[in-house]
Amino acid sequence: MSAKKNSGRGTVSAWQEEPAEILRVGPGFVLADVDPDSTPGFSGGKTEGKAELAADADLLSDTQERLFAASKGDATDAVLLVLQAMDTAGKGGIVRHVVGAVDPQGVALTAFKAPTEEERSHDFLWRIERRVPEPGYIGVFDRSHYEDVLIGSVRKLAEPAEIERRFDAILDFESRLGDRNIRVVKVMLQISPDEQKRRLAERLDRPDKHWKFNPGDIDERLLWPDYQAAYQRVFERTSTEAAPWFVVPANHKWYARVAVQRLLLTALTAIDPQWPAADFDVEEQKARLNASTV
Template structure:
């Protein structure tokens, strides 16, 4: 009998070293609670647990969590932000979507804009795309020399190691979809008037670079899945599974962090007397 992984993180985490992204089934549903209906119901149950854990993290104010979402266009980064990160309380959450660098950002080191969006103690920050764009897009479109983007892997690992040392837990989810699934989702944007605003013809142009992106993503994961900040390859052809999986990874991570409410040295009898009815 095969050994069943004890957690979704252990099932989806990529060990440091060689990885073959082509060998991952983007339509798989490892450790799902059941079919679609049961899994959607399980996702809804994340709300209570995540809410309590986040409140404890916010109250503790000593650590933070950074969720990094990467994936090709239509992989579902925005969907995870809406359906999973949206379960968290807004007071303790920040969301940053990284687009093409502005002239100001491009004038700085590639990590400059990332550092500005890092979570403060007690906070959860979610990145829709991230510093990894600087070893993906730059490589695929050859906008910088190979020596430069290759050097960035070590810079990123050192950066994430420093974050871990300072109390920020880094959770990196690669949302893995197939070429066919991307086509279906792009067509859905064209067919649905409420989704056409998301469509850009440039996204079709980018499909010509699919193989190049897969090579770049593979190298990203291979070089930057570390002990302190592993990559989780999340099968994302099924949106319902993707949302459950990222929610489960967050819940497992926060449960392991086990944030605690701070102890207060209060004179409770005196404070209760002050709140007594004025008889």
């Protein structure tokens, strides 16, 4: 899918450059250089962003249906969207407004919390492997195996050597996903500390938002520089050709949403799923149906 191209919905996209290219973490990437207020590649503002999101929702939904249908034939393709971010960066909004446009029957969503006792008794990838999407599905990880190298190192829950072992295990795991035709789209939503402060303050100001607030959110916030360094390390170690990272500036929620939608569309378009051929004799079944008076 090239930028500026009519993406099949009857209007020309406001994307001037593809998020899959300009947001991709490549060699020499420096997280601190990303401006969370920026809107790379998109030619409009909030109004255009919302219009683009709405206009492409049907395209995303239709392409997902083809992905699902193709899995009823021989295709094994699936997509796995990995979402990582500091608190309040907007993961939930991505799930609600981007993923929410897709038929729920084609989505497998997992929100990973602190591991349970059973999960801790296995290797860190055990609970992850169990949630890898089946053929035809868009899997979504709200937090993921990357927590085990992020909070794992920031909170010193594991020794440095164990963190390194986990990085190697992650590379091996994601490489195997690629072998199984599961396209991994890894997204980090980047907000600024000031924007986080505003968003946490809103949760404290509004009684209908209190349930979203946890005092631990401020504990994590105080470790901001450590998390940024841990993310930088994650990008250097795990942004591969097969499973690259995309860092999405997220101070503007509308931008983050439309950018992640476009990244999903790019992944689906690359798969180019096809309606499967019937595995039955269509004419024979038409005759049977015609004769079936009940």
